[in-house]
Amino acid sequence: MAENAPLSKLNLSPRIIQWFKEDMHLKTGQGVKFFGKVYGSTNAHSGFSAGLARCDHPNNPVIDTEIDGIHFYVQSSDYWFFEGLDAQIDYDPSIDGPSFYFTPNDGSKLDTVASASQHTDCNTN
Secondary structure, three states: OOOOOOOOOEEEOHHHHHHHHHHOOOOOOOEEEEEEEEEEEOOOOEEEEEEEEEOOOOOOEEEEEEEOOEEEEEEHHHHHHHOOEEEEEEEEOOOOEEEEEEEEOOOOOOOOOEEOEEEOOOOOO
C-alpha cells in the first residue's frame, strides 16, 4: 500500500446486501471476500475482473466493511486490485448478482460497470 494514500472503501447497496443474505445464505458472523482475478475487465482494470467468495475467516484483511454483522472484506494479498479505488457494489437484475463500479480515490472519473464472478472456495483466487 502506498504511504499516505487513502484506504479503499467497499460501498454496498441495501439491495446487494439483501442478495448476499438470500443467495449466499449469509448470517451474522459470516463473510465474503472480494479479489481481482485474471481475465475480464472493469471500468478501472484491463485484463482483470472482480471476484468474490464466501469465506468466514479472513486472513489479514486490509478492508473490512461490516453490515448487519456480515463481513465484506479484501485481504492484504488482494489489495493490489483495489488500491487507490473505492468500489460501489450493487445488485444487477440482468445477471441476478453483483456489479462493481470503481471510483479512483483521487477524484478522477471512470465510466463503465463490470460484473463479478463467484468462487465457492474461500481459499481460491
